[in-house]
Structure formats: structure tokens, C-alpha cells
Amino acid sequence: MAITNTHRNTARRPWFTATRKEAALGWLFAMPWIIGFLVFTVGPMLFSLYTSFTKYNITTPPQWIGLGNYQELFADDRFYTSLYNTFWMVVVKLPIVTVASVSIALLLAMDLPGGRLFRTVIYLPNVLSGVAAVFLWQWILRPNGLLNEALSWFGIKGPGWFVDPLWTKPGMVVMGMWWIGSNILIYLSGIKGIPKDLYEAATIDGARGWKKVRHITLPLLSPTIFFQIVTGIIGTFQVFTTAYILTGADSAGGGPGQSLLFYVLYLYNRAFGRSGPAGFQMGYASAMAWILFIIILAITLLQLWLAKRWVYYESGDAH
Amino acid sequence: MTTFTKPAIHTSKSYTVFHTLGRVLAWLLLVGITALWLVPFAWMVSTALKEPYDLMSKSWIPSRLAWENFTYAFGYGMWDKWTLNTVIITLASVIGTVLSSSLVAYAFARLRWPGRDVVFSLVLATMMLPGVVTMIPQFVLFAKLPAFGFQGSQNWINTFLPLTVPAFTGSSFYIFLLRQFMRSIPMELSEAAKIDGASEFRIWWNILMPLTKPAVAAVAIFTFQGAWQDFMGPLMYLQSEKLYTLQLGLRQFDAAAGGAPAWNWLMAASLAVILPVLIIFVLFHNYFIEGVQIGGSIKG
Numbered sequence: 001m002a003i004t005n006t007h008r009n010t011a012r013r014p015w016f017t018a019t020r021k022e023a024a025l026g027w028l029f030a031m032p033w034i035i036g037f038l039v040f041t042v043g044p045m046l047f048s049l050y051t052s053f054t055k056y057n058i059t060t061p062p063q064w065i066g067l068g069n070y071q072e073l074f075a076d077d078r079f080y081t082s083l084y085n086t087f088w089m090v091v092v093k094l095p096i097v098t099v100a101s102v103s104i105a106l107l108l109a110m111d112l113p114g115g116r117l118f119r120t121v122i123y124l125p126n127v128l129s130g131v132a133a134v135f136l137w138q139w140i141l142r143p144n145g146l147l148n149e150a151l152s153w154f155g156i157k158g159p160g161w162f163v164d165p166l167w168t169k170p171g172m173v174v175m176g177m178w179w180i181g182s183n184i185l186i187y188l189s190g191i192k193g194i195p196k197d198l199y200e201a202a203t204i205d206g207a208r209g210w211k212k213v214r215h216i217t218l219p220l221l222s223p224t225i226f227f228q229i230v231t232g233i234i235g236t237f238q239v240f241t242t243a244y245i246l247t248g249a250d251s252a253g254g255g256p257g258q259s260l261l262f263y264v265l266y267l268y269n270r271a272f273g274r275s276g277p278a279g280f281q282m283g284y285a286s287a288m289a290w291i292l293f294i295i296i297l298a299i300t301l302l303q304l305w306l307a308k309r310w311v312y313y314e315s316g317d318a319h
Numbered sequence: 320m321t322t323f324t325k326p327a328i329h330t331s332k333s334y335t336v337f338h339t340l341g342r343v344l345a346w347l348l349l350v351g352i353t354a355l356w357l358v359p360f361a362w363m364v365s366t367a368l369k370e371p372y373d374l375m376s377k378s379w380i381p382s383r384l385a386w387e388n389f390t391y392a393f394g395y396g397m398w399d400k401w402t403l404n405t406v407i408i409t410l411a412s413v414i415g416t417v418l419s420s421s422l423v424a425y426a427f428a429r430l431r432w433p434g435r436d437v438v439f440s441l442v443l444a445t446m447m448l449p450g451v452v453t454m455i456p457q458f459v460l461f462a463k464l465p466a467f468g469f470q471g472s473q474n475w476i477n478t479f480l481p482l483t484v485p486a487f488t489g490s491s492f493y494i495f496l497l498r499q500f501m502r503s504i505p506m507e508l509s510e511a512a513k514i515d516g517a518s519e520f521r522i523w524w525n526i527l528m529p530l531t532k533p534a535v536a537a538v539a540i541f542t543f544q545g546a547w548q549d550f551m552g553p554l555m556y557l558q559s560e561k562l563y564t565l566q567l568g569l570r571q572f573d574a575a576a577g578g579a580p581a582w583n584w585l586m587a588a589s590l591a592v593i594l595p596v597l598i599i600f601v602l603f604h605n606y607f608i609e610g611v612q613i614g615g616s617i618k619g
Binding site for chain 2: 019022023024025026027028029030032033034035036037039040041043044045047048051058104107108110112113114117118119120121122123124125126127128129130131132133135136137139140144146149178181182185186188189209234237238240241244245248264267268271272282285286289290292293296300
């Protein structure tokens with residue numbers, strides 16, 4: 001023992017070595033994110049988990065009610081309506097957006113003259129996501145607006161978009177198509193990333209046009225498609241601004257026949273809606289936020305499991 | 320014809336005709352789609368310049384260019400204050416996000432420290448975390464944090480603080496994006512600078528920042544766009560009208576009309592609000608397009 005000690009003492013290096021200095025600097029440089037993570041993410045999440053079991057309106061201390069909020073939630077018609085409306089958008093809008101984006105990306109990948117201009121114009125709406133863009137579409141989709149006028153040239157009587165409860169969500173789908181530019185660009189870079197020699201090999205084997213798309217492009221693009229669908233679902237679950245503006249003065253009611261009562265709009269109404277039954281219902285809203293978190297987690301895990309079955313990764317086996 | 324002696328697909332005449340025809344059709348289709356994408360913009364400009372009696376007509380050219388719509392639209396509300404507020408919040412968000420995300424990315428990409436991989440996996444985990452989950456408790460937090468009278472408020476509610484301070488803790492996705500970029504830069508550059516006596520901080524600022532310019536530009540542009548157009552954040556945190564951003568002001572402008580807005584004024588105001596973003600897009604569209612593709616290729 002004693003020998004080792006003396007040995008250690010003689011071989012002692014300065015405590016503050018270059019490695020230790022680098023370690024300290026690493027923590028120091030990462031500190032902004034770590035602080036933000038603790039203060040703005042972990043802390044709030046734990047607090048909201050606790051709040052979800054309480055009655056809480058910020059001004060008075062939380063009151064423990066156990067599973068009360070969750071019980072109320074599962075008996076709440078508007079909760080189910082908001083879930084239905086949100087899932088409707090996922091099930092109807094996402095497939096349309098995916099097919100349209102991949103198709104336009106395939107067209108753009110043909111390297112036709114003017115390609116840069118096409119890309120720029122199609123991406124343009126993505127820089128305009130705010131209130132102004134919603135107003136513009138509200139104007140275009142009025143019952144006697146521009147779109148219905150265009151439909152009437154083909155002898156179609158346009159519906160009452162944003163007025164008729166049956167047509168509000170389709171109206172949001174039509175409107176949403178204007179923003180597929182970023183999806184298109186991501187698919188385009190995915191397509192461009194596919195090695196050229198694969199196409200050359202297929203050409204030698206006699207494959208042409210659609211066959212190459214079907215057997216090379218789409219399988220190799222599937223990881224990108226998969227990821228876009230996951231982020232698309234998460235994004236759809238968080239729709240707020242559009243619904244809030246479209247429903248206007250009736251945002252607490254969720255628009256015509258509650259047809260635009262999306263999950264986060266309802267959550268917001270419960271938390272901050274001055275017209276709500278009791279004002280700040282933070283406990284109820286926290287319970288809703290946790291259910292949303294669990295839904296999104298479940299969908300993401302399900303997608304990851306499905307991905308193993310239908311996504312083609314170059315290193316793995318094709319299914 | 321000697322073509323049938325070898326399977327020369329590209330030289331066969333019918334294939335070439337078919338191929339060219341296909342390209343022409345695809346090109347026409349793209350022209351059509353692009354034109355369709357521009358229609359809403361054109362309609363916005365057209366409406367913004369129409370007189371009230373012109374509004375119901377579907378003609379594209381206003382019978383008289385009613386420039387005074389802009390004057391009327393800006394006669395309501397405090398547009399000068401709202402513009403200044405938006406600029407302040409946006410600038411703080413961009414500076415905060417770019418500096419902190421890049422610094423944190425440097426720690427993950429270029430420094431070795433115990434616990435790095437664990438912390439980085441937390442960064443990845445929060446990338447997918449929906450903002451809605453933390454929205455309510457963050458509001459409660461900001462309602463409790465003291466502001467010591469900043470912007471006339473005792474807590475952070477009804478100040479710019481909730482909309483700007485979190486930006487200085489970096490954003491998980493941008494940290495990830497910048498880290499990927501920094502890893503592709505040879506370590507020899509850092510080592511050479513270290514021999515010359517440069518500190519890690521100087522290496523980050525003088526070497527890594529300039530070398531990751533395309534990614535930094537993408538982060539700055541997307542943060543700008545997000546902050547300029549943010550509606551939910553200001554809606555939750557800003558209550559007095561003099562602190563409103565342009566998005567809240569525009570919404571207020573519509574609400575003031577009681578659901579029956581003068582569409583020509585509303586379109587004029589909307590056009591003016593999106594104009595700065597449009598100008599920046601036209602000037603830097605390459606950065607936007609590259610940025611989306613950088614982000615997408617890393618995610619994909």
C-alpha cells in the first residue's frame with residue numbers, strides 16, 4: 001500500500017491537465033442547452049405531470065384531485081370531437097400531401113429547363129405561414145370567392161368552404177397544398193442522393209421510365225418518405241394558428257359545428273380561453289397535453305416498427 | 320437497321336421521340352403547377368389595390384389602383400410600434416438561437432468531455448418533443464418569474480422575455496444540424512490553431528463559425544422566419560396592445576371589423592406584413608432552398 005502511494009505521489013501530474021480543461025470547457029459550452037433543457041423542458045414537464053392530477057388556475061395553489069381531470073376528459077364530448085378532427089386531417093391530408101409532393105419532386109428531378117425557378121416559386125408559400133396567409137385563403141375560399149368562381153367555369157358549384165361544417169376540413173386540405181414546397185424540396189434532395197450507377201445498371205437491364213421510378217427511386221426514397229410522414233403527423237397534431245384564425249370570434253366553439261375544433265385549439269381554450277367555464281383550467285389542459293404526448297409517442301413507436309417492414313435501407317435487406 | 324444486334328435502348332428512334340415528348344409534357348405540367356402556385360399571391364395584390372365596389376368582381380385588374388387602401392389600413396392601430404416590437408423580438412431570437420446553438424454544437428462536435436454522449440442523446444430525444452407538451456407549464460413558470468418592472472410588468476407575462484430568453488438556450492434541431500456540419504471540418508485546423516495559442520472559444524468564433532456559414536445562415540433564416548410569423552407565442556404572452564407584434568396586430572385589425580372585414584384593407588395590411596419576409600426570401604432564396612435540403616437530408 002505504502003509503496004503504491006509513494007509511487008503515485010512521485011508520478012503525480014498537474015491536476016489541471018489538458019484533458020480536464022477540455023472536459024470543463026465541454027460542459028461550459030454545452031451549458032446554455034443544459035440549463036434550457038432543465039428550466040424550460042424537464043422542469044415544466046414534471047410540473048405539468050403533477051398539475052394534471054390537480055385543479056389549478058395559477059392564482060391559487062394546485063388542489064390534488066387524483067385522476068379527476070382524466071376521468072372528466074374521457075367523458076368529454078369535445079375532447080373526442082377534437083381528436084376526431086385531428087385524426088381526420090392526419091388520415092386525409094397526409095396521404096394527399098405525400099403523393100403530390102413525391103410526384104412533383106419526381107418532375108423536378110428530371111432537370112428540365114427553368115428548374116431553379118420552379119423550385120423557388122413552389123417553395124415561396126413556406127416562408128409565409130402567419131396570419132396574413134390564413135386571411136388570404138379565407139378570402140379565396142369564400143362561398144363566392146376565387147376558387148368557387150374557377151370551379152364554376154367547369155360547371156361545378158363550389159361548396160361553402162369554411163362555412164359548411166362538412167367542407168371546413170377539406171378547405172384546410174386545399175389550403176394546406178400551398179405549403180407542400182418544403183416537403184417537395186426534401187424529397188427532391190432525397191431523389192438526387194440516389195447513386196446514378198443504379199439507374200445505369202437498370203437501363204442496361206432494359207428498365208425504362210416508370211419501371212425505374214417504381215423499382216429504384218421509390219424504394220430508395222422510402223426512408224425520407226417515412227421520416228416526412230412521422231414529422232407530418234406530429235405537425236398535424238399541433239395545428240393551432242390556422243384553426244384559431246379561421247374560427248375567429250367563435251374559436252372557443254371550434255367553428256361551424258365544432259368542425260375545426262382541433263386538439264391544440266381545444267387545449268388552448270381550456271387553458272387560456274377567457275370564455276371557458278372557469279378561465280385558467282391548467283390542470284385539465286395539462287392532462288390533455290400529457291395525453292397528446294402519449295399519442296404522439298405511440299404513433300412514433302408504431303411508425304418505427306412499421307418502418308422495419310416497408311422502409312428500404314441500403315445496408316439492410318429489401319422487403 | 321442494325322440496332323437489333325445490340326440492346327441499344329438510347330439510340331432507338333421510337334424511344335428518343337417518346338423520351339422527348341415525355342420531357343416536354345413534364346415541363347408543361349411544371350409550368351402549370353408553378354403558375355397555379357402564384358395565383359394566390361396575384362389575387363392578394365389585386366385585392367389590396369381594389370376599391371370597395373370592385374371587390375365582388377372577379378376581374379384581376381382593379382378599375383382604379385386604390386393605393387389609399389394602404390393608408391387606411393395603417394390608420395388603424397399602432398403599426399409603427401408593432402413593427403418595432405416584431406423587429407426586436409425577431410432579432411433577439413435570431414442572435415440567441417444562432418450563437419447558443421453553434422456554441423453548444425461545438426461542444427458536441429469538437430470537444431471530448433465525460434457525459435457528452437448521454438447529453439447528446441437527450442438533445443436527440445427533445446428534437447421530436449412536441450412544443451405543446453411544455454406550453455402550459457412554461458406559461459405557469461413565466462407567470463412566476465420576476466421581471467422587476469421590465470416593460471411595466473412584475474412577472475414575465477406581458478413582456479418580451481418569454482419570447483426571447485429561451486432562444487439563448489439553443490434549439491435541439493439546430494444544434495444537431497450544426498454539429499453534423501462541424502464534424503465534417505478536419506480536426507487538424509483546430510490543432511494548428513491550438514499550437515498557435517488560440518483558445519477553444521477563439522477556435523469556435525474565428526474558425527468554425529466562418530467555415531459553417533451555409534448551415535449558420537440556414538439556422539438564422541429559419542429562426543427569422545419562425546419568429547416573424549409566430550402567432551401562438553405572442554398570443555399567449557403579450558396582452559397590452561402596445562407590446563403586440565405584427566401578427567397579433569393583423570389579427571386585431573380583423574377582429575376590430577367584427578367578422579365583416581373590408582377585404583381590400585385586410586389584404587393591403589397582410590401584404591405589408593409579409594413584405595419584409597418576401598424581400599428577404601427573394602434576396603436569399605438560395606440559402607432558403609439549400610437550408611431546407613440540408614435539414615431534410617440530415618433528417619432523412
